Amino acid sequence: MHLTRFAPLLLTTLFCVGAVQADEVQVAVASNFTAPVQAIAAGFEKDTGHKLVAAYGATGQFYTQIKNGAPFEVFLAADDTTPARLESEGDTVKGSRFTYAVGTLALWSAKDGYVDSQGQVLKDNGFQHLSIANPKTAPYGLAATQVLDKLGLTGQVKGKLVEGQNITQAYQFVSTGNAELGFVALSQVYKDGKVASGSAWIVPAELHDPIKQDAVILNKGRNNAAASAFMDYLRGPKATAIIQAYGYQR
Incomplete structure (x- = not known):
């Protein structure tokens, strides 16, 4: 009942x-x-x-x-x-x-004017640390290595790479000053049609796989x-x- x-x-x-x-x-x-x-x-x-x-x-x-x-x-x-x-x-x-x-890859620095619009800063090689995401697990990290290969800079920067576990950590290395510059997702530094802070080179799409x-x-x-x-x-x-x-x- x-x-x-x-x-x-x-x-x-x-x-x-x-x-x-x-x-x-x-x-x-x-x-x-x-x-x-x-x-x-x-x-x-x-x-x-x-x-x-x-x-x-x-x-x-x-x-x-x-x-x-x-x-x-x-x-x-x-x-x-x-x-x-x-x-x-x-x-x-x-x-x-x-x-x-x-996605779009960007070379970014938290410092204004540090990265030029053509990415010449990479070839000038005046930095101590370059941040990238782990290319084995993060597609943006893989794209970064492809860019370095295409530009013939892999050997030149090898000893300067700081590898983040993912693209967020790669961004954090740069934003905290532990690396002068790094390859990040444009979305991390871009808002309303412009780079929100620091300086960046928007990497041409032809330099890496889509x-x-x-x-x-x-x-x-x-x-x-x-x-x-x-x-x-x-x-x-x-x-x-x-x-x-x-x-x-x-």
């Missing part, structure tokens, strides 16, 4: 708990996209009512974590090869992968409405405007 009386209440409670869980999406985000995704998340939560919980790190490290069962439901990578690999290995929702941004950044829904997000809603929002005009404001292409 008592169970019959309270059954509707129990069902209502369970339904509400399920709804709360479905309204939250766990997203693994490449470090270079930290600022844009924070701005996008604010609009996403306001417009849809869903909540985005983000973790930031290196794409290669996220791959390992995902393979080891990390609870991520959506992956915003700093390349297109890692999501494609996860897709081929059966770890993603088929048909969900797309390029959400094309930094296509793909997003994909992982298997853990297969039945999460918030995951699908976020991917739709990421394709939309509001997210696109934010992405472009941080120096990315679509």
